[in-house]
Amino acid sequence: MRFLNKSFKNRREQSLSSLNNQNEDLTQKDxxxxxxxxxxxxxxxxxxxxxxxxxxxxxxxxxxxxxxxxxxxxxxxxxxxxxxxxxxxxxxxxxxxxxxxxxxxxxxxxxxxxxxxxxxxxxxxxxxxxxxxxxxxxxxxxxxxxxxxxxxxxxMQGGKDRGVSEATSENTVRGPKEAYSESLRTNTALLRRKINNQNLWFENKKIGTVTKTNVTIAYIKDIVNDKVVEEVRQRLDRIDIDGILETGYVEELIQDETFTPFPTIFNTERPDVTAANLLEGRVAIFVDGSPHALIVPSLFVQFFQTADDYYQRADIVTLLRILRYIGFVIALLGPSLYIAITTFHQEMLPTPLLINLAAQREGVPFPAFIEALMMEVTFEILREAGVRMPRTIGQAVSIVGTLVIGTAAVDAGIVSAAMVIVVAITAISSFVVSSFNLSISVRMLRFVFMGLAASFGLFGIIVSLIALSLHLCSLRSFGIPYMSPLAPFNMEDQKDVMFRFPHWGLFSRPRLISQKNVKREDTPLPKPDPRKQK
Structure with missing residues (x-):
């Protein structure tokens, strides 16, 4: 767990000494x-x-x-x-x-x-x-x-707030459209509407020596693992900071003590997603003033799941999930594979394609790695500019900037047309990943794989993939292996990983998360068809 170190705490206490002296009456029960x-x-x-x-x-x-x-x-x-x-x-x-x-x-x-x-x-x-x-x-x-x-x-709390609006970052084709707001009581009420059960418990804490922000823990008593709840309580109690303004503060202070680009805590703005995770035995954390809820423990496969996965038919969802995993691989390895093959392993390409690529690169003065690096950095700048600019012109600037810069770069002979295609497919594939936090991790690791591919070819990519797999298997989220149920492998829990079984097949909760009240329903098999019994 990454908490404030001792020296930083001492500096903070010194800087707040005057404030504490002025308000010392508040700390005493006069x-x-x-x-x-x-x-x-x-x-x-x-x-x-x-x-x-x-x-x-x-x-x-x-x-x-x-x-x-x-x-x-x-x-x-x-x-x-x-x-x-x-x-x-x-x-x-x-x-x-x-x-x-x-x-x-x-x-x-x-x-x-x-x-x-x-x-x-x-x-x-x-x-x-x-x-x-x-x-x-x-x-x-x-x-x-x-x-x-x-x-x-x-x-008599009241005042003005944004109210319940439509989700902006977790859009769905089918299903509820409501999302959390900045009001803590509104958010807990939305969750109560989804789970009408006396075992849905809320625990409130005040965190922040100055802001005294309300932080609420939500869980279902007869489903959740009590050890996870106690661990959440302890990590929240250890937070010693001036103020909590958003769930990002809490996420960074309570996550497991690991240096990793991958998110180990899931966040959502949808009440239905929160309710579904609580029904699996997880714990939700709400922060007053934030329209997001934190979900712990979180697994790697959880970041590929969306709310739509449980509102559509199982076969359709399975196809979409496979597409997400394919998009994840392309977003991670697309430019690096192109660099490795065109630089070290040209024999892997068909001869007509190799001649075509060689003709395109004839007037390009840079190696493939520099090409990919320039295009990737340019696209990241355009993407960030589109996010920060006013909404009315942000998308137009991103689209026009990408088209104009890509076409001009090819016409000027700075990059090849094939490289523009590879970077564009990679960028589009990164949007297929349903979780924004995981997409950022992929964007960071992409540059590492590009450098290793330019240095060692496919050998560098394979070694880096092995190292990445070992790193993922070493991660934990509140004591739960991050890669479960893939590592350690659990055959029973594969029903909701790469494939999504029909709802009558999801008869048990994840084994490592919920260790009591494991059954979701009494009959794990579909009901017999009366017409076939005649």
Whole structure:
């Protein structure tokens, strides 16, 4: 596990010493003051009299003898709910209550508010400033009464968010179109709609000494491996960082301690993909403010699977998966094989093709490796430019730039036409790989294979493939072998790797991931056809 080293942690602690000194009151459980005015003064001093912190003082009870203070963060709460369920209840529904007659502890105004006045569901009691500020800045409404060292935190989180929209990076032809948003509760609700079961558990943690970001762990209790859940808890608890702004922070801090270009944690923006992985015994990690969920443990074969694979017929899906694996091989080895064959192993080519390639390269001043390197770097620049440019012109620039530069390079005699074809096929094949993270890994390794092919020919490619296989087999994701069920080989789990069996054939969960409640269904065979029984 790659966590912050000791020296970096020391530098971070020194840089935050002044901030910790200013907010040392927040780290101690100081009790709330009985005076409402003192509490208001404390809030204003601690939060720098920020404009987004709204403080409203009202008088409640019969003859308006009791003062109450309402605190909330503008933009993080549902404003109409405050009007309808808090202010209206305090100022009108409580006007007939005689405070003087309710002086015993049992019938104190706080008890009356809790049991008879406040028409809200999420109500927490608080007695100290630490919880006061944590709940206030998390989008709760705080209610304090003058003369009491106890208050209420009312859950009325709201405000504006992007809402549920269509998935952008994991498009499907058939199936649900909804995707996660930046709201943590919206994301967990989407998952609840997919899995309506009491064993779907959520555990919440706050990570980040400054941001205190909500991070939620989701799993199905009677399916998940308890050791994996405990490992996830421990790795999250070890994170010591100022802030968590996206799932990428968590992914980098909890992944296994390996230096590899391959992703060992899967991420998705689709609730149905998350639900399917939880049903296999995996754990999902949500971060407030991120529209993606992390899935652990993750396997190499998992990055070739898409949501469409389980909404289409099994034979169609099998063909598409084979195409993805072929595309992966072409994207990884396409330019290197061309360099090796045209440079060292010309005897492998048919004579007419060899003569044609030689004629094309007659006026090219660079070797095949330099050709491929220039074209690959140019295409990567165009691809990155298309991503960063405004959406309305990004695609046009990528297409026009590729066509113009490729045609001009061939006409100028800088590269051969065959090299342009090889680079184009390689680029298109990289888009066939369903996972964007795995596609980036292939793009990185492609240059390594090109250099080895230019130096040693096919021998260099074969040796590098062996080294790559050994590296992949050495990887683990939360204790699970990365290449399973291929290495170690498990015949029973091959039903959802290269091929996808029909749903009636997917009768068991992956053995290494879920070690309890392994059966998906009672009958692993298809139901008999009544017409054949006659």
């Amino acid at each position: 009790e709330l003051n009985a005076s409402l005015s003192q509490n208001i003064k404390k809030v204003k001093e601690t939060l720098g009299n920020s404009d987004d912190i709204i403080i409203r003082e009202v008088r409640v009870g019969k003859e308006r003898k009791l003062k109450a203070g309402i605190f909330y963060t503008e933009g993080l709460i549902d404003a109409p709910s405050i009007q309808n369920f808090i202010l209206e209840s305090l100022m009108f529904h409580m006007q007939d209550i005689d405070i003087d007659k309710n002086v015993s502890f049992k019938d104190s105004p706080l008890q009356v508010l809790k049991e008879s006045v406040l028409a809200v569901g999420d109500l927490k009691e608080l007695t100290d400033y630490k919880n006061f500020f944590n709940l206030l800045l998390a989008g709760n409404v705080i209610l304090l009464l003058d003369g009491y060292t106890q208050g209420f935190a009312i859950g």
